[in-house]
Amino acid sequence: MSSSLHWFRKGLRLHDNPALAKAIEHVRKQRGNSPHLYFLFVLDPWFASPAKVGPNRYRFLLESLQDLDTSLRGVGSRLHVAKGDPVEVLPRLAKEWSVGTVTWEVDTEPYARDRDEKMRQRLSSLGISVDTCVSHTIWDMSALMRAWGKSLPPTSYQSFLGLVAKVGEPILKDLSSREEVLQAIGELSEGSRATKKENKGVDEYLVPASLLDLPAFRAELERDPKEYAHLLSSRPPLFPGGESAALARFHDKITRQPQWVRSFEKPMTSPNALEPSTTVLSPYLKFGCLSSRFLWKQLTDIEKEGKGKHSAPPVSLRGQMLWREFFYINSYGTPNYAKMVGNPNCKQIPWGSDEKLFDAWKRGETGFPFIDAIMTQLRTEGWIHHLARHATACFLTRGDLWQSWEKGAQVFDLWLLDADFAMNNGNWQWLSASCFFYQYFRVYSPVAFGKKTDPNGDYIRKYVPQLSKYPKQYIFEPWKAPAALQKSCGCIIGKDYPSPIVDHDVASKANMAKMNVAYSANKQKDTMPHVNKSPRPSEGGSVGTNDTAGEEEYEPKRKRMKAATGKR
DNA sequence: GGCTAGTTGCCTGT
């Protein structure tokens, strides 16, 4: 029982990995029993299936595991990759390998919290000790919630900034580098018998070399070759997974251009640039290939070192990191965070359920080129700009299609490389004006918004190539092009490219009226909790765009509200 | 109870 095992889940890195460092310490303390340090990742069927993770992100994960394995083998160690339920698999291997201590990085997602609690109990019953560290986020969410002192987390960014100012910044002095950690592992590996033992027989714990090694994904590929065609291309991926790629990208986007870092303002970046206008470090943060604490420290240092002014939260790069922490505390402290029903911070809104509208959105066939280009980039490349996410999320929910944010979040969760429980569900609530943001009358135009940063429509030309010959005055709204022009451009609207599935002006105004009704119903429920009134489904036409009807709908409720509060 | 601020809306006019 003298060996240790570090369990990788997120945190797929060696640098700044305090739980892994603890595992090294545990092994160092052992003497004489040829203790070994094992590294394990478990492909849990809970997420490792084509229904839960799109091919791009699975590829990214495998590359991240391959990179870890390569690094470890360089110093005489290796990564073991097992398949199955980790609560079943890990304790079995721990016994087989005479492991006395297991370490992992804290994961605050509901599934992970539940799984890890089961793992603790299971290991405890086997007499195996557990050591964990918080290093996926900059702050410890449980400590932040204690300091906050309320049962529900702060839902405004400003109050969150107040909270972290009160708590203070964590001390991030001695973040270990990958080289330091590898050297320490190398010293442990020397003379260890375990590495040699494994060379006998078939190795069932190798990192899968590609998606095609996984039967479920192979079956998907055979079922839908077109969908997976981009995976078979010989071109290297746009965003390769792994710690090496993470550190290289960090160097390229951050270290190499301090002036750009210091002047970064998120709203000034472009959602439809052909080269990403932001860092695209998010996939690496999601899997922990890059340490958020390391990035935070580097950004802080770059701001300090330069002279003159630098940008500030919420729009600066440090501000982006704080948004991440903000959504993490919300995901940690909100019951049923990923749902509307049962989520105390989420407005209850009677979203429609129209499969045709939803599928058209998902497939990028709405007839709005800007939206369809975004959805195509998402599906094929796995990353879209933050503001592109805004535009398409608003379009699906309160802007145009009036479909549930939960269904939109599922699509993002499937296809995004950086799909993150906290930020994905939080931002969908934000964009649908269900939580965090409530100015529902500010609606993104699927035609006008993209023109500001891409007047020529080059982004559309790339991702919706049917329209590539359209002149710029029609490319954002091709249905307005004269029939002769459509013909000469080789793309007839309604035949070669869909007609718009909604009239944006009509739909968005009708939806604003529905939001008004839904908000009023939520207000009544809040002020009169004994009246368990579910939000009324409303037809767009019944409220319509008539101002007087809206007034009548709204005014009496104000009075009732006053009467209700007056009772106190 | 009132006031203010809120990561990044759109459109028109200057």
Add this chain to the structure above:
DNA sequence: ACAGGCAACTAGCC
């Protein structure tokens, strides 16, 4: 580039 109208939201703080 920026201001104001649009018709008007909520949370947080006083």
